[in-house]
Amino acid sequence: MTKSSxxxxxxxxxxQSTELQSSxxxxxxxxxxxxxxxxxxxxxxxxxxxxxxxxxxxxxxSSLLSGAGLICLVTLCTIIKGQQIVDSFMxxxxxxxxxxxLLLSYIVVIPLLIAVIYxx
Amino acid sequence: MCExxxxxxxxxxxxxxxxxxxxxxxxMWFFILAELTVFAILxxxxxxxxxxxxxxxxxxxxxxxxxxxxxxxxxxxxxxxFVVLAVNAQKTGLTKKTQVHxxxxxxVACIYIVSKSWEYLAxxxxxxxxxxxxxxxxxFLITAFHFMHVLLGMVILLLVVFKxxxxxxxxxxxxxxxxxxxxxxxxxxxxxxMLFPLIYVI
Numbered sequence: 078m079t080k081s082s083x084x085x086x087x088x089x090x091x092x093q094s095t096e097l098q099s100s101x102x103x104x105x106x107x108x109x110x111x112x113x114x115x116x117x118x119x120x121x122x123x124x125x126x127x128x129x130x131x132x133x134x135x136x137x138x139s140s141l142l143s144g145a146g147l148i149c150l151v152t153l154c155t156i157i158k159g160q161q162i163v164d165s166f167m168x169x170x171x172x173x174x175x176x177x178x179l180l181l182s183y184i185v186v187i188p189l190l191i192a193v194i195y196x197x
Numbered sequence: 198m199c200e201x202x203x204x205x206x207x208x209x210x211x212x213x214x215x216x217x218x219x220x221x222x223x224x225m226w227f228f229i230l231a232e233l234t235v236f237a238i239l240x241x242x243x244x245x246x247x248x249x250x251x252x253x254x255x256x257x258x259x260x261x262x263x264x265x266x267x268x269x270x271x272x273x274x275x276x277x278x279f280v281v282l283a284v285n286a287q288k289t290g291l292t293k294k295t296q297v298h299x300x301x302x303x304x305v306a307c308i309y310i311v312s313k314s315w316e317y318l319a320x321x322x323x324x325x326x327x328x329x330x331x332x333x334x335x336x337f338l339i340t341a342f343h344f345m346h347v348l349l350g351m352v353i354l355l356l357v358v359f360k361x362x363x364x365x366x367x368x369x370x371x372x373x374x375x376x377x378x379x380x381x382x383x384x385x386x387x388x389x390x391m392l393f394p395l396i397y398v399i
Binding site: 108109111112115116119120122123126127147148151152154155158159162163165166167168169171172173176179180183184187188190191194195197 | 217218219220226229230233237240241244245247248263267270271274275277278280281282284285376379380383384386387390391393394395397398399
């Protein structure tokens, strides 16, 4: 990969600018996808929690999830939402991997730790 | 450091790895990590205390309004989306568009401010305050701390809107400022994403 091939900077400058111009048109779509997934996961988590609460109060005869299952699914939703914000909103997908990993470690470790505390 | 983008039989075209840069100012990222650490400690304290006093916390959570929490979440996510659009606009040199998107983001964030203030007022009317119980102490501490971060974020976005009005400002420095303020705003959103299920959902 790092063999002594020449870096043709002048040729690539035009190619790069063309690629950047075309990619700018599609920059909005990853953000839209992230927005839709964030909204959907939020609504899903609230729906599950509300149906579980209704079950506990005897309003609903059954719920999709309860107890540990609810905690695990809500935690998973939180981690996915955090990853969407870090990668798509903060733009760390194209940042140095150390910083991306550092931020992702927060949004994975903290919800998991809280879930473990609740499940113990 | 060379990253191959195209290989032909005659030569290999490669470019320097320019894209792997951190958006905004490095100092802002250290600040974000520090803020996330403080919130992480508060969240873990809330979870541990809930395990120690489950009945007290369940009774406290029953007095909260999950719908208001949902509205707050949706408002912050939508606001963050407009901030993303503002950064994209600034990258393509559309300063006016950046300003418009930032203003929309601030206006959407106002929904959060109104909703959260209403929640606080509703609790105060019930005679509930910071010292009512351990649950409310932690609830007010965490949510009010986040509330102040949202207010600060809105002020920062507003200041950037005014800064962008200066036509003769350095383009690179301006993009850096826009990205730094956007990163701070997304951090506020990220914190709420973890705070919302912890306090309102589970």
